[in-house]
Amino acid sequence: MIREATPGDVPVLLAMIGELAAYERAAEAARATESQLKEALFGPQPAAFALIAEADDAPVGFALWFRNFSTWTGTHGVYLEDLYVRPEARGGGHGKALLAALAEICVDRGYERFEWSVLDWNEPAIGFYRSIGARPMDEWTVFRLTGEALHNLAGASCVNGG
Template sequence: MTSLRLRNATEADLSLVLHFVRALAEYEKLLHEVKATEDDFRRLLFGAPRRAEAMVAEWDGAPAGFALWFYSVSTFDGRPKLHVEDVFVNPDRRGHGIGRAIFAELARRALAAGCSRMEWSVLDWNAPSIAFYRSIGAVPREGWTLQRLSGAALDALAAG
């Protein structure tokens, strides 16, 4: 008998959170971009103010995946929205409904927090994830492109 349990991450899970972030980055061919440490996640998830939240998915008592998210706002509808930063399920545990269960739990949390929607990004080449997102009813945000300001450009703008 197999069982799935979703639970909030605790400080004891910091190394596990970092492990899953690195596993996701490796899958996305972006491992070289991961600079975060356990201390960074301690500040984000358990510091004051708390900047993000995380959950761990356990399959038969063993870690099988995780999610990390935060809340932002929509000025157009005047309500919060839940932004999913990362979801990852171990490749050997995919196909068991773990990802769907994670997104369903995030949807429940979004509604409980008064959110009007959930949003996340996906790499355009990640066909399996895109197909999964379509299967749960997600649609792309047509006409919008994610913009990023970081590194030297962020420093230069801030310096004025």
């Protein structure tokens, strides 16, 4: 069963985010708190949304996503930030069901794109994504600013007297 997350799901979402971070060899990078996640998902202006996969009335996976926008198509899209299914539930169709639910959101809302990133070494995930018809965007490279580089660039801003 796939359902929308509720505020009561925040602790289990945070636990699964920690499990995902450990799987991705970056446990120390998962620093979000329950209050941050609750505000992002259920605050007055939600920045993200989550779906929960359940088996036997217990959460076994989640998909956390947000809307993006394409200037080329003039439409929103879905960006899947995290997809995770607990190891004991893998192979049960939960990941595919979560992706299908997000694809349905795209189609129902007229969104033209459904995108996500995957680590290069995560061959099981890459194989799964290819099996459902997803294709890598090999001509694109993801860039990220964090830490000191982010603050340095912000300091060069001319907006608001910067």
